[in-house]
Amino acid sequence: MIDVEQLRKEFPILSTEVNGHQLTYFDNGATNQKPKVVIDALEEYYKEYNSNVHRGAHTLADKATGAFEETRTLLQKFINAAKSEEIIFTSGTTEGINLVAQTYGRANLSQGDEILVSTMEHHSNIVPWQLIAAEKGATVRPIPISDKGEIIFEEFEKMLSDKVKVVAVVHASNALGTVNPVEKIIEKAHAFGAKVLIDGAQSAAHLPIDVQKLDCDFFVTSAHKMFGPTGMGFLYGKENILNDMPPYMGGGEMIKEVSFDGTSFNTLPYKFEAGTPNIADTIAFGKAIEFINKWGKEEMAAHEAALLKYATEKLKKEVPTAKIIGEAENKVCVLSFIIENIHNYDVGMMLDARGIAVRTGHHCTQPLMARYGLEGTIRASFSAYNTFEEVDRFIEGLVRIVKMFG
Amino acid sequence: MTVATKNIEEVQNEIIDDFDLLDGDRESTIFYIMELGQELPKLDEQYMIDENLIKGCQSKVWLTTDFQEGRIIYSADSNTDITKGLISLLIRVLNNRTPQEIINADLFFFEKIGMNGVIGSQRSNGFASMIKQMKFYALAYSAKS
Ligand SMILES: Cc1ncc(COP(=O)(O)O)c(C=O)c1O
Numbered sequence: 001m002i003d004v005e006q007l008r009k010e011f012p013i014l015s016t017e018v019n020g021h022q023l024t025y026f027d028n029g030a031t032n033q034k035p036k037v038v039i040d041a042l043e044e045y046y047k048e049y050n051s052n053v054h055r056g057a058h059t060l061a062d063k064a065t066g067a068f069e070e071t072r073t074l075l076q077k078f079i080n081a082a083k084s085e086e087i088i089f090t091s092g093t094t095e096g097i098n099l100v101a102q103t104y105g106r107a108n109l110s111q112g113d114e115i116l117v118s119t120m121e122h123h124s125n126i127v128p129w130q131l132i133a134a135e136k137g138a139t140v141r142p143i144p145i146s147d148k149g150e151i152i153f154e155e156f157e158k159m160l161s162d163k164v165k166v167v168a169v170v171h172a173s174n175a176l177g178t179v180n181p182v183e184k185i186i187e188k189a190h191a192f193g194a195k196v197l198i199d200g201a202q203s204a205a206h207l208p209i210d211v212q213k214l215d216c217d218f219f220v221t222s223a224h225k226m227f228g229p230t231g232m233g234f235l236y237g238k239e240n241i242l243n244d245m246p247p248y249m250g251g252g253e254m255i256k257e258v259s260f261d262g263t264s265f266n267t268l269p270y271k272f273e274a275g276t277p278n279i280a281d282t283i284a285f286g287k288a289i290e291f292i293n294k295w296g297k298e299e300m301a302a303h304e305a306a307l308l309k310y311a312t313e314k315l316k317k318e319v320p321t322a323k324i325i326g327e328a329e330n331k332v333c334v335l336s337f338i339i340e341n342i343h344n345y346d347v348g349m350m351l352d353a354r355g356i357a358v359r360t361g362h363h364c365t366q367p368l369m370a371r372y373g374l375e376g377t378i379r380a381s382f383s384a385y386n387t388f389e390e391v392d393r394f395i396e397g398l399v400r401i402v403k404m405f406g
Numbered sequence: 407m408t409v410a411t412k413n414i415e416e417v418q419n420e421i422i423d424d425f426d427l428l429d430g431d432r433e434s435t436i437f438y439i440m441e442l443g444q445e446l447p448k449l450d451e452q453y454m455i456d457e458n459l460i461k462g463c464q465s466k467v468w469l470t471t472d473f474q475e476g477r478i479i480y481s482a483d484s485n486t487d488i489t490k491g492l493i494s495l496l497i498r499v500l501n502n503r504t505p506q507e508i509i510n511a512d513l514f515f516f517e518k519i520g521m522n523g524v525i526g527s528q529r530s531n532g533f534a535s536m537i538k539q540m541k542f543y544a545l546a547y548s549a550k551s
Contacts, residue, residue, distance in 0.1 A: 019432050020432075342487070343465070343485055343486035343487065343488075345464070345465055345486050345488065345489075346440060346486050346487050346488045349436055349488060349525065349526075350433065350436050350437070350440075353432040353433035353435075353436050354433060375485070404437055404440070405440055405444070405487065
């Protein structure tokens with residue numbers, strides 16, 4: 001087990017007060033807090049070696065390029081990609097999905113084709129597909145889920161056909177916590193020749209990821225949910241598929257040669273990295289990966305799982321008017337629930353008065369909320385730096401609210 | 407029908423005094439507002455329709471009016487108790503007054519009780535939308551009367 005007190009010391013924000021109370025941060029699904037090594041990396045870059053990458057032939061440019069590319073190598077190992085060229089830096093999960101939809105989708109979809117997504121997708125894994133589908137005359141179809149919040153696998157299998165060109169599913173749901181059986185999904189989809197994109201926003205920091213073993217065609221995630229900076233992330237794609245895809249944006253490093261007769265494009269990964277990239281945040285992202293490696297993803301996940309179990313049992317016992325939404329067998333550390341007769345916004349605001357930060361609302365999964373006939377839920381999502389005492393404080397807060405208003 | 411005996415300024419000062427008792431404690435303030443929300447009579451289901459929804463509120467707020475003897479009677483409901491509490495405060499200040507009084511009302515209590523900081527910017531914007539809608543009704547009635 002990790003030493004949580006020791007781990008907490010790496011996060012300056014965790015010792016701050018909010019509304020006169022010690023901060024209890026349970027909104028890690030939205031974004032998690034940053035360790036000092038990540039924050040320092042940003043400052044160091046701008047103070048000590050700010051320089052553009054891949055162009056300048058001077059010392060600073062060399063140093064910046066080295067640190068920047070180091071992150072790519074770290075990420076390659078982190079998800080076990082075959083080559084570092086298969087790692088494309090993006091601004092996050094959303095950009096990664098849009099990139100695939102706008103390039104792979106535009107080149108390969110046509111009238112009557114289908115894109116399968118699940119009912120529990122984040123809007124980021126629905127809307128980009130709707131946009132390209134509308135342009136190409138394709139349709140986006142939702143895979144149904146059970147009341148417990150699991151994909152109904154037999155239904156998914158029935159939906160597969162030669163018309164399905166893309167299956168885009170979330171690895172772990174941000175609103176329910178459900179971990180989807182992506183390995184099985186990928187295998188079935190491939191049998192019909194469909195390409196599979198995995199939205200790893202909620203999984204990359206918590207679950208083991210081996211893209212070669214999974215055999216997914218695309219994997220996308222965001223740095224800010226992995227102790228890294230915001231507006232940063234990456235897209236993994238299989239080399240041969242990325243090579244065949246047309247470029248996304250034009251300009252900068254993605255070019256090999258430009259003339260007014262035509263332009264030839266750079267090789268991977270630069271073909272998809274137009275313009276000056278987000279250098280500082282890429283470097284800081286590398287520090288976040290090192291941080292996870294240092295503490296151990298598995299060890300952190302074990303602590304998170306213990307927190308989830310503890311919080312779930314305590315909630316059921318002490319807040320009987322709470323109803324948990326998402327009771328899948330296999331979950332990441334997300335506890336989503338509603339409380340009878342009290343609106344989720346009101347609960348969120350009352351917890352905030354005690355310095356407890358949770359997320360309330362639809363979590364950018366409106367179709368999922370519609371599936372459950374809900375406007376939204378209260379979501380506590382844990383990270384490795386959270387403690388059992390914090391869970392106690394949270395449940396105490398809820399008990400108090402219910403006593404006053406339930 | 408009872409006519410409000412205190413003027414708009416006096417009622418606002420009364421609210422400010424009530425909140426003063428809470429000593430700026432955030433939790434007590436929110437609990438108090440929720441309590442006010444729960445005390446506000448429920449709106450009849452038939453009025454809880456999209457046309458009566460106030461635009462610009464994060465939560466749902468339905469507002470309807472009645473015009474009796476030259477004065478406006480407001481009724482409202484919301485799907486959240488905090489929002490309902492907020493609109494109940496506005497009703498306390500503006501109910502049973504002439505359109506002209508409402509149009510000219512300078513509503514200062516919200517800022518004085520420091521509500522912006524307590525409920526956050528999104529709900530504060532929602533509160534501004536409630537005031538706008540209440541004044542809008544007053545304008546409509548003043549044009550008719
Ligand atoms: C499952 C899932 N997909 C996609 C996203 C979007 O990530 P980003 O906003 O970093 O692009 C999120 C973020 O909440 C998410 O949880």
